[in-house]
Each structure stands twice: as structure tokens, then as C-alpha cells.
Amino acid sequence: xxxxxISSGSAQISYLDDDPDIRHTIDRxxxxxxxxxxxxxxKYSDRMGLLQLYQSIGDTGRTELEIEDWKHxxxxxxERFLWDSLGRDSELEEISGGFWKNLxxxxxxxxxxxxxxxxxxxxxxxxxxxxxxxxxGLVFQNTRGIKIRGVIDKKVYFYTSLYENQxxxxxxxxxxxxxxxxxxxxxxxxxxxSRIINSIYGHDYLNGQAYVGWKVTPSIDMQFGHGRHFxxxxxxxxxxxxxxxxxxYLKISTQVWKFHYQNIFxxxxxxxxxxxxxxxxxxKKYMAAHFLDYQINSKLSIGIFESVVYxxxxxxxxxxxxxxxxxxxxxxMLDSPDNVFLGLNAxxxxxAGWQVYGQVMIDExxxxxxxxxxxxxxxxxxxxxxxxxxxxxxxDHLDLQIEHNTARPYTYTHRNTDESQVPVGSYTNFNQSLxxxxxxxxxxxxxxxxxxxxxxWWTELRLQKAYYGxxxxxxxxxxxxxxxxEGRDQEYGNRTxxxxxxxxxxxxFVISYRIAPNFNLDLRYLLRSQKSANEALIPGLDTNYWxxxxxxxxxxxxxxx
Numbered sequence: 210x211x212x213x214x215i216s217s218g219s220a221q222i223s224y225l226d227d228d229p230d231i232r233h234t235i236d237r238x239x240x241x242x243x244x245x246x247x248x249x250x251x252k253y254s255d256r257m258g259l260l261q262l263y264q265s266i267g268d269t270g271r272t273e274l275e276i277e278d279w280k281h282x283x284x285x286x287x288e289r290f291l292w293d294s295l296g297r298d299s300e301l302e303e304i305s306g307g308f309w310k311n312l313x314x315x316x317x318x319x320x321x322x323x324x325x326x327x328x329x330x331x332x333x334x335x336x337x338x339x340x341x342x343x344x345x346g347l348v349f350q351n352t353r354g355i356k357i358r359g360v361i362d363k364k365v366y367f368y369t370s371l372y373e374n375q376x377x378x379x380x381x382x383x384x385x386x387x388x389x390x391x392x393x394x395x396x397x398x399x400x401x402x403s404r405i406i407n408s409i410y411g412h413d414y415l416n417g418q419a420y421v422g423w424k425v426t427p428s429i430d431m432q433f434g435h436g437r438h439f440x441x442x443x444x445x446x447x448x449x450x451x452x453x454x455x456x457x458y459l460k461i462s463t464q465v466w467k468f469h470y471q472n473i474f475x476x477x478x479x480x481x482x483x484x485x486x487x488x489x490x491x492x493k494k495y496m497a498a499h500f501l502d503y504q505i506n507s508k509l510s511i512g513i514f515e516s517v518v519y520x521x522x523x524x525x526x527x528x529x530x531x532x533x534x535x536x537x538x539x540x541x542m543l544d545s546p547d548n549v550f551l552g553l554n555a556x557x558x559x560x561a562g563w564q565v566y567g568q569v570m571i572d573e574x575x576x577x578x579x580x581x582x583x584x585x586x587x588x589x590x591x592x593x594x595x596x597x598x599x600x601x602x603x604x605d606h607l608d609l610q611i612e613h614n615t616a617r618p619y620t621y622t623h624r625n626t627d628e629s630q631v632p633v634g635s636y637t638n639f640n641q642s643l644x645x646x647x648x649x650x651x652x653x654x655x656x657x658x659x660x661x662x663x664x665x666w667w668t669e670l671r672l673q674k675a676y677y678g679x680x681x682x683x684x685x686x687x688x689x690x691x692x693x694x695e696g697r698d699q700e701y702g703n704r705t706x707x708x709x710x711x712x713x714x715x716x717x718f719v720i721s722y723r724i725a726p727n728f729n730l731d732l733r734y735l736l737r738s739q740k741s742a743n744e745a746l747i748p749g750l751d752t753n754y755w756x757x758x759x760x761x762x763x764x765x766x767x768x769x770x
Contacts, residue, residue: 210267210726222364223422227439227451228764230667230721230738232661234278235259236442239254240564241506242266250512250554252439252451255430256286274606275407277664279593282546284317284726287330288360317726323593327663329359332727334372340733340756345380347408354375354416356762368434369419372763375671377411381737382750382768386412389641389691390483393768394437396454397482418455432460436475440500440514441554442566443612444655445645447591448514448552449498453641454478454602456496461532470504472532479631480519481640490524491595493631494520496643497529497536502554504522514552514570518623520546520633520648548623548634553557564597570644572620572636572737584703586694591644593615606661613654618678618687618703622694632693639759646770651677652705653713659718673715678708681746710742717769731765734759 225231239249239262244692247262263279315321322329334354335455342348354372361367376393382393392398395414403409420434430468443575458475479492498516505511517529517536526547528539537549555602556566572589579588595612621644634641647653653675661667678686684698688710715737722730737752 214318219721223283223360223420224255225259225369226356226764227253228509229767230765231282231285231340233608234282235262235450236564236597238266238275238279240558240597241561241600244562245557247468248464248502248504248510249481250440250442250510251471251500252441252540253468257286260286272605274664275660276474279666281723281726287315287321287358288328301768310646326362327360329357332356334370334763336763338756340758341374342379343753344751345377345383348377348379348754349411350374350376350410350758352763354355354503354763364424365421365706366423367419367421372416373410374414374416376414377409378768379737381739381750384494384750385770389481389640391648392479393641394452394766396455396639397752417456419644428463428465430462432458432462434458438692440512441566441568441593441594442556442564443593443614444610444657445593445612445614445653446550446721447568447570447593447614447616448500448532448550448554449473449516450642450644453637453643453647453663454639456638465768467504469504470503471500473498474530475723477518477632477638489600490638492520493531493634495518495523495525495529499532500554500691506753508558510554510556512554514554515550517549518634519547546624546634548636550636556641562599564599566593566595566597568593570616570620572622573722583701585701586619586697586699586703588623589617589620590647591620591649606659606667608659608681610657610659611655612654612657614645615652615705616645616647616649617705618650618707619677619694619697621690622649622687622692624695637689637690639671642690646768647675647677648688650705650707651675667721667723669717669719671715671717671767673717673769675713675715676706676769677711677713678706679711679747681709681743684708707750709747711747712740713737713770715769717767718764719767721765728763729760731760732756734770735760 244265254659262339263633312319318330318332320331329651335351335355336350338350340348340632352372352374356370358368364736386392392414395416400512401411403412418436420432420436422432422536435455437445437455438449439451440449456475456477458473460621461472463470475496477494477496479494485491496516496518500512500514502510502512510560511640515536540547540549551574552570554568560565569592573587575587578585593614598609601609620637625632642648677688678687680686684697685692686698718734720732733756735754739750741749
């Protein structure tokens with residue numbers, strides 16, 4: 210079914226929390242029912258756009274599972290008054306419950322206030338998981354927090370969440386923590402040791418996200434806060450992913466005709482807190498990024514991405530605040546040492562239920578060196594190619610996805626440009642990659658199979674095969690994007706995977722059951738092997754994990770790399 214246009218309407222509400230299961234439902238819907246106006250490459254989805262998407266598709270010909278999937282999404286949107294702006298009453302009634310007279314009157318929210326011009330919802334956050342890793346022993350997660358969301362006058366919206374965590378990771382993630390001096394996706398942390406059981410230890414950290422947004426015009430939305438962003442249609446993003454720690458940003462989203470244009474201006478951390486000696490501010494760097502997605506028709510979208518990462522002793526470079534200029538032209542006008550990235554994102558639905566997608570990221574490129582096969586170090590590019598197939602062999606909710614990612618050596622890296630001897634132009638925040646978890650100098654193929662036999666049950670199997678070339682501690686072969694490329698090992702003869710080759714094979718199987726609204730039970734099994742070409746310098750590592758977890762109002766996190 211086609212749709213002429215999905216516009217943002219006169220009202221605005223906050224964005225949907227990132228959840229791989231909800232993201233999958235949206236992706237399924239758009240692929241099985243191609244629509245004009247919904248841009249899936251820009252995450253995360255705004256809730257008004259989801260209401261409009263649901264309205265445009267309707268229930269005709271949809272299965273019971275699809276209807277139940279969308280009921281779960283819509284019931285998580287407390288701003289029911291916005292149905293009026295769509296010209297019809299709510300079709301999904303609130304599920305009434307309640308105890309202690311005032312709590313959980315709506316079973317999706319601990320507490321909710323609703324008037325004609327104001328909405329406030331409050332939910333607790335709980336994530337408790339426990340399991341065993343044969344390589345690391347007891348693995349656990351203990352997360353508690355709160356989530357607050359609201360809308361004022363149907364134009365200003367706000368969101369905040371705060372998580373307190375104690376956690377021990379799987380052994381291969383613990384190794385990565387030691388390498389980069391940071392927790393994937395997190396900021397400041399400290400050691401944790403149980404006061405009762407000595408064998409329980411790990412990391413203690415706090416995580417907070419918050420933003421306020423407002424409707425400038427019916428087509429322009431601005432958002433100001435701390436958080437992360439994701440651009441692309443794949444499991445990974447080579448343009449901008451949500452792997453790194455939260456950062457301070459200003460985002461401008463403009464949707465007109467067939468275009469969705471997004472600007473992000475961000476303040477990043479050049480190092481992690483563990484690399485910062487003494488009681489001093491973390492050294493700062495900055496990013497400006499814009500992405501223009503053009504939906505040619507309901508089945509074909511092409512997006513152009515550009516970003517610049519830089520450091521300035523005096524703070525922001527004001528010329529990069531121009532929202533519609535090419536950053537490369539600014540860089541040339543300034544004669545600056547800044548690092549500019551160019552990218553392309555594309556998605557094509559050749560027929561209902563099928564989706565082909567891909568990305569190309571160019572850090573630096575010399576065309577003459579590409580075709581002569583010299584292996585010049587400066588051809589720093591990354592690319593992605595993927596395929597999605599929904600309802601495989603006409604089996605409802607049996608979905609398959611296969612994706613390949615490659616990044617050449619030294620991609621996303623930069624040179625030292627300030628006195629701190631930190632490559633501030635590297636594509637990182639808090640020592641974590643802003644793109645792929647491996648950084649650079651890798652190849653990876655992922656197969657994901659997802660099956661949902663019943664509305665509350667779903668399973669997912671992920672198989673990954675990858676390799677990358679690691680440094681030996683002395684030479685720089687282009688894997689560690691925190692290192693300056695000025696220390697590169699050679700000018701020519703570079704190839705993907707050079708260095709000490711690490712071969713990764715991973716199997717991750719998850720069974721999830723929704724016990725109650727936003728309350729999930731997860732059973733996991735993960736098997737991973739890492740074989741090293743030089744066991745003396747980088748020992749191989751095997752992971753064999755099983756575990757169980759409960760989640761309330763928090764998305765499932767899959768740190769598969």
C-alpha cells in the first residue's frame with residue numbers, strides 16, 4: 210500500500226527509545242508495505258511519525274502478529290491526544306489496571322498525567338541478568354533507574370532517563386575495556402566489589418540521557434540534549450552509530466516533500482576519564498554532521514552524509530554551524546587540519562518483503578591509487594552491503610538478514626594536531642568508535658534469523674564471522690583508530706586485515722518472552738572464538754556463555770563484536 214506523504218503534523222512528541230525489537234517491527238512494516246515519506250535510515254523514530262505510519266498502513270490484510278506488534282508500540286505512546294491531529298479517535302484503548310489507587314492506572318506507565326495541553330509519564334527501569342561465562346566465571350548486570358517523558362502545549366517535549374549500574378561483562382568485552390580504557394556505550398566508571406560475596410566484582414557506572422525539543426515550524430524540529438544517534442538501515446552503521454558514549458548535541462530535523470535533512474552539532478570527549486590524569490576536565494573535540502535522505506519513491510531512498518571532527522583551543526569553530534554548507538569547503542577556506550568524512554546510504558525494496566541496503570564512508574581517497582592496486586595507506590574507505598528478507602518462504606514473522614562490512618586500514622583515524630598529542634580528529638568519543646566497534650582494518654559478515662511464533666514470544670539467532678588485523682604494540686597497522694596515522698607502518702602495500710590477524714566466529718541465540726507490558730524475560734546463549742595469528746603477543750580467547758535476564762522499560766542490549 211502506498212502513501213502520498215507522511216508529514217510531522219502540527220504537534221510534536223518525543224522520540225521512541227531505541228529498541229531492536231520495535232525497530233524490527235517498523236522495518237518489517239515499511240518493507241512489506243512500502244510507503245512514501247517515512248525515512249527509516251534516520252534513527253530514532255519520532256512518535257508522531259509512528260502514529261502516522263500506523264494510520265497509513267491500516268489493518269487490512271495484516272496478520273494477528275502484526276496487529277499485536279503495533280499495539281505494543283502504540284500503547285507505549287502516552288500522548289493519545291495526538292490522535293486528534295490525525296483526524297480520528299484512538300483505535301487502541303489504554304489497558305487499564307492500577308493498584309494503590311494511583312499507580313499503573315495504565316499498565317504501560319507507573320504514573321501518567323494527561324490534560325489537553327500537558328502530558329507527563331514516569332516509569333521505573335530495571336534490568337537484572339545473571340549467567341556464567343566459562344572464560345570469566347560469573348557474569349551479571351544490576352541496573353536500576355527512572356524514565357520521565359513529557360509534552361507541553363503539544364509543541365515542547367522533554368525526556369530524561371537515569372541508570373545506576375553494577376555489571377561484569379563477558380571476557381572478550383572485558384578485554385576491549387582494558388584496551389580502550391572505557392566501557393562500550395558508557396562514560397565514567399569505577400571498580401565494583403560486592404561487600405558480601407568476594408567473587409562478585411565488575412564495574413560501577415552511571416548513565417544519563419536527556420533532551421528537550423520543540424517544534425519550530427510544522428516541518429522543522431530542534432532538539433537539545435545528551436544522547437546518541439544512528440544513521441543507516443543495517444545492524445551496524447559505518448556513518449554514525451550508537452556504539453559510543455552519550456554526547457552533548459544540538460539536532461535539527463527538517464522534513465519537506467521527499468526530503469529528510471538532519472543536522473547534528475556535538476561536543477565530544479577526546480579521551481576517556483581513565484586516560485585523564487589528575488582532577489581536570491576531559492579534553493574536548495567537536496563534530497558537525499549532516500545527512501540528507503531523499504526518498505525517490507516508496508521503494509528507493511538515497512542519503513548523502515558529511516561530517517567533520519576537529520579540535521579548537523578556543524572551543525567551537527563557528528563556521529561549521531552553517532547548517533547547509535559543505536564542510537569540505539569550510540575546511541579548505543580555513544586551511545584547517547580538521548578531519549572530514551563523506552558518506553552514502555541507500556535502500557531499495559525490489560519487491561514487498563525484500564530490502565537491499567548499503568553504505569559507503571570515505572575518509573580519504575585518491576582515485577589514481579585505487580585502480581593501480583598499490584595499497585596506498587591514504588585510501589581510507591569503508592563499505593556495507595546488506596539484504597533483508599521478511600516472511601521467508603511465506604512463513605509469517607520468519608525474517609532473515611545478511612550483512613557485510615569492511616573498513617580499510619587507517620579509516621576513521623587522524624593525526625595529532627594539538628599539544629596534547631591526542632588525535633582529536635579521530636572518529637571517536639570517549640575512546641569509543643562513532644561507527645563500527647572494530648574501528649578499522651576489518652571484514653565482517655553477519656547472518657541474523659528472527660522468528661516470532663506468538664505475539665509475546667520471539668527468538669533470534671545471530672552468526673558472525675569476522676577478522677581484523679591488530680597492532681603488535683610497536684607498529685601501527687591501521688586497526689586502532691585512537692592512534693595517529695602519522696605512525697603508520699608503511700606507505701604502500703597495505704591491505705585489509707594486515708597485522709596480527711584475529712579470526713572471530715560468534716553464535717548468539719536469544720529467546721525473549723514479554724511477561725507483561727514492557728517487562729521481558731530473556732534467555733541467552735553465546736559462543737565465541739577468537740583465534741590469533743600470534744598467540745604469544747595476543748592470546749586467543751574463547752567465550753561460552755549462558756544466562757537469564759529480566760528487563761522492565763529498557764531495551765535489550767547486544768554487544769556482539
